[in-house]
Structure formats: C-alpha cells, structure tokens
Amino acid sequence: MERTVLVVNTSNMPVAAREASIYTGITIAEYYRDMGYRVALMADSISRWAEALREISSRLEEMPGEEGYPTYLATRLAGFYERGGRVVCLGEGEREGTVTIVSAVSPPGGDFSEPVTQSSQRIAGVLWALDPDLAHRRHFPAVDWKKSYSLYVGAVDDWFKKHVAPDWPDLRHEMMGLLQREEELREIVQLVGIESLQDQERIVLTVSGMLREDFLRQSVFSENDASCPPEKAYFMLKAILSFHSLCKDLLGKGVPVEKVLALPFREELGRMKEFPAEGFREAAGALIARIEKEGRESP
C-alpha cells in the first residue's frame, strides 16, 4: 500500500470528475516514471470512463457516433493508451522509467464488437479476455486462452529462455497446440461421443483437461497456489507434458488406453500446485524422473 496511489471516483460521484480521473492517474504515473520508477497503472474501468465521456458529450449536444459515443472516442483512447511505454528520462543522471497500463474494459452484454472494446483492442498489445463460461464453473483466473493474445510473446521469449529454461517457448507452444486440439476434439465428442475417438485423441483430451484444471486454474485462497512464479510454472508444465509423452509411448507399445489413463501420476500431478514454490524444482524434478523411468521400464 505504501507504493500505491489511489485515484477514486465511485460510480455515484460526479461524471465530469470521472472523465478527468484517468488523466489524473496517468499524470501521476508519468511523474514517477520520470524519476526512474517502473509504474503499473490499473484503470478500472475504461468503459465507465467512456460512458462519462458520452454523457458529457450528449449534454454538450454533440453529434453522436456509434452507440451514442462521441466520434472522437477512439482518438481520446489512443491518446491515453499511448502514454504508456518505456522512456529514457531527460535531465541529470541516467534513468529509465516505464509506465505499463492495465485497463479493464467491460463490454455491455459481453459484446466485443462495441466501440470501447474495439478501440482499446486496436491500440493495446495484449488482450486477456475473461470468459463468463469459465467464471460460471469457477475456473479462475477466467482468462480465455483461445481469445486472449499477446503481441509481445516473441519479445519476451529470450528473457524466459535465459531466466527460466531454454525450452520454455517450446513447452508453451506444445501446450497451446494441445488446448487447440482439445477444442476441435470436443466438437467431435459433442456429435458422436467419446467412445468413437482414437486412443491418442482420448489421451489428448485427458492431458489438456489436466492443463486446464491443474495448471491454468489457480485458487487465490490457497497459500501456495495463489501466486505461481515462472520457475514453478515451468516445472508444472514440464511434468504434465512429460506425462503426455509417457502416455503416447505406452500407447505405442501396445498398452490399452484404459490402463494408461489409470496411471497413478494423475492425482499427484493434480496436487502439484499445492507445493510451495521453494524447493519445487527438486520435488517436480523427482516426479518427472519417475514419470520418465516408468516410460523406460515399461515393456
């Protein structure tokens, strides 16, 4: 809290102040940025700000654009978002400061084609799309991995390779592939039932289910699972994916799929998130070694 500045305009406070509040916020952020701080600005919510803009605009009797928002909405939004970034500060002493903007957009009725969402998406480099369906089944954080994207993946790959593990980008790629494949398979299952799938495909469904439940879903109430540092994430992912290759191996050797799916590792992998981050490397390493050993020793 000592490192936080709050600018508050609750929804029953004056509208004009709401329109101004994001500028107050970003100006404070820039002030610290110029001192060489790395500042994160959370704006919640840009949609409410846009509505304030709309309300003022209609009181000024301006010509309304799409959904009643003024036609300069996109320009104003761009003017705000573009104030984020990394700068080399002028003046005495070499300093480098950044402002990172994380803004919440609340599209009415969940409709992503509305102007505020669209204008924000055009400018922002990363989208975390929250999905009501995931939230309904209490899968938190409810980030929809299909709709979300980051334009900076390539830019941060090197950091991950250097600081976490050289094969991080590959694992990420493999996971995204599995989740995408699951999506297609689920459509088939909806039509013809799970029994009609190939054995490999059933494995894909199982493993991607584990990725969703045991890796992507986190519980904020669990002491160890609430926050997951990159190294822990890497080993969790690594363990689940090595389980996947074990399953594929066994199938290749002619082990029936029921037996593969009954392997005891699944529950262990599911409880993995509860381990503390400290010493996680060793615990996960041991588990991965056991998984690999099982693969070697099987007939």
Add this chain to the structure above:
Amino acid sequence: MHSVAGPLLFVEGVRRVSMGEMVEVLLPEGTARRGQVIEFSDRHTVIQILEESTGIGVRSTRVRFTGSPPRIPLSPDILGRRFNGAGDPVDGLPAVLPETWESIMGTPINPVARDKPSHFIRTGISAIDGLNTLVRGQKLPIFSGAGLPAREIAGQILRHAGAGGGEPEGSSPGGKFAVVFAALGITYREAASFLEEFEQGGAREHTVVYLNLADDPTIERLLTPRFALTAAEYLAFTLGYDVLVLLTDMTSYCDALREVATAREEIPGRRSYPGYMYTDLATIYERAGRIKGRPGSVTQLPILTMPDDDITHPIPDLTGYITEGQIVLSRELHRKGIYPPIDVLPSLSRLMNLGIGSGKTREDHRGLADQLYACYAQGRDLRRLEAIVGEEGLLESDRRLRRFADAFEREFVGQGPGGRSMEETLEAGWKLLSLLPKDQLTRIRVDHVLKHYKE
C-alpha cells in the same frame, strides 16, 4: 407560464431558482401538484411535473417555488409506517414529526470511510448461503423473469434475516434489524402480498414501506427509491439498525427513467434508455454499505425483471456492473418444479469471501462451494452430450457427474420453502459430493476432504 409539453412546464422570468428545487403547481380549482426544476437558463425554467399534467393551463395555473430540493422528514417513528412514492403517509396516520430533514439525493460515501462487510446474513436458502453468501452492507440484486417466484424468495430471505435475534451466527453484536421496502411500479396484488408477508412474519413494526404502484405517477417513481434509501441511511447510520432495503421492480424504475428522458428530447442510448442510466442506477445502488465507526449497515436487495429473460438487456447488464454479484432465477428450473429456482452458474456474490471461512461459517466453506460449482458445471455440459449420444455413450465417471448434477438441482437447490441452517447447507453439499470418488475432489484441501467426506 410559457408552455406545457407532456410532463414538462416551461416558465418564463423566474429569478434565483436552483437545480432540483421542488415547486408547487397550483391549479385554478385549488388543488396543488408537485414538480421539480430540471433545467433553467436566464429566460426559461423547465419544471417536471411529478404527477399528471392534465388540466394544467398556461394562463390559469400558478407556480410556487419552495426553494429547496426534495427532502424527507425523519424520526424513529417512521418504523411501521407506510408512505406513498412521494414520501407522504398513506396509512391514515398523521404526518411524521421530524427530528431531522434530509435531502433525498444523499451524498456519496467517501470510499476511505467505508468499512468492509464481514458478517454474513443467513437467508436459509442453500443456493445463497452455501454458494453465494450474502453479507451485511452488500447490494445483491435478484434477476427474475415474468412469472418467476422472486417475491417468494425475497420474502423467505426477509423472514430468515429478520429472525436474527436468537441467531448467533452472522448477526452483528447488539444488532437491531429493520426493513425498508420500496415498491416501484408493481401491481397492487404484488404489493399486497409483500405487505402480507411483513404482517405474517411479525415484521410490521420494524418495516418502513414506500409505495409507488403501477398506476401511480411515473415520474414520482424516480424519487421513490431515493426516499426509501434516505430513510434506510437514517435508520442505519444515525440509529444503528442493520437495514435490509428491498427495491422492486427496478425494471419499472428504468422504464420511468426512459420515459422522462424521451420527454426531455435527450439522445437515446441502447434500447432507447438514456446514456446516463449507468450513473443514475449507481446513485441508487451505491447507497449501500457500512461506514467506519458507525454501527448499522444498509444491505440492498433489488429485484428486477429481465425482459424476455435476457440477461444482456441493458437493465440487468448495467445493474450487474454496479452491484456486488447477482442471484439469477431460471425458468428451466422453475418449470421442473424446483423451488427456489436459482440458477447457480451465472449467480455470484462478490463479497462472499468476506463473510465465510473459519470463525464465520466453517473452514471448508470456500473449497466446498468451488467443488460443487465445478462438478455441477461439468454435469450440466454432459447433460447436453447425453442428449446426443445417449447414456451408454458416456464414460462411467461422466455418468456419475451427470447424476450428481441432477441430484444437486433436486436436493441442494430445490430445498422447498423451508429454511436450512448453515450447518445443514454444508452437510447437504458434502452428502452430494459423496456421489463422487474422493480423489476427484481436487478443489478442496486434502485435510478438509478427510474430515468431512462421507464414504
């Protein structure tokens, strides 16, 4: 007087008027109607009549400015009284002898002065207590549809919340309990059944009622919830009551807002509701909560009807953005004969975590709720799948989840009109989870599973 257009009067040459000022419109036959200043320039003043404008003539009518915004007389004696939508008594008793006069527009609570809610309110309904716990100071709307039993559910909540006296769990120390009820454009029949509910529950003497029924003036409806909330704030923060405010039906309120906006020739927004509807609703919903250093609390339970059961309609949509969650009723469950027909998947209480856990309800509450949610969502998906591939097409583990979903709706949600204690709710949850194998319960901490799981 210059001209009359719908509910608007245009008056010329008035000096020193103020925005929101109340006026009296005196008709030639000696009766008076109320109005409010909504706009003025140096030449014209626009007055909105709160009642019918029929019979108002340009030459024959006189206007008297009162010089103050709408205010409400308050005293502890308002408990047990009934008022109309404009704050005048309709129960045949004399006017309230005021201890204080308050402006009904209220003032926003300083966010820093707000206190975190931390006591849960027992409603006796498992789908709420167990999965979407209501806490004191929360605003939790009920999203209903035409013909769904929102009234019965609200009544049930009032009955149990009101029984707080002998109830150690959840009730704040020395808690005094009061209900403020605002009827917004509901029919006489609906209002009567609410009032009957108060009588039967013995809640009459700690209830304040504001009635603006379907045939009462529409514009007055914009003021009614503000009268009710001002009274509620007085009871809570001056007198220290824990107040439950019931506003029904917010859909009529929004329609009244639209009617007025159209009359004022404003630019319409989505579904021709005004663009500032979000702000306007916020000035109602935000008047809930607790204040640091003061006893009482204001908890809001607005009821709204989703037109055509459409949750993306502007009214439920904007409401959901302001309030701290929602309880959604489902026509499908209602048709199946399940009471209360609460669809738990889209329902949510954002403040639940503040009111539950060890010391408040029980340490396994959070995990149990998450697990029930997850399994029910899976089971519901499988139901769709089963319709296509048949029961034989499902794996044994899927069949179990499928059976769980049915049992969950029947036994956990569909508890009937009786109430359950928190303990009974949690036990009902564990009983259902015993339909599933122990190692599938990955959302609950292992030690809690070992302690509560029934073989």
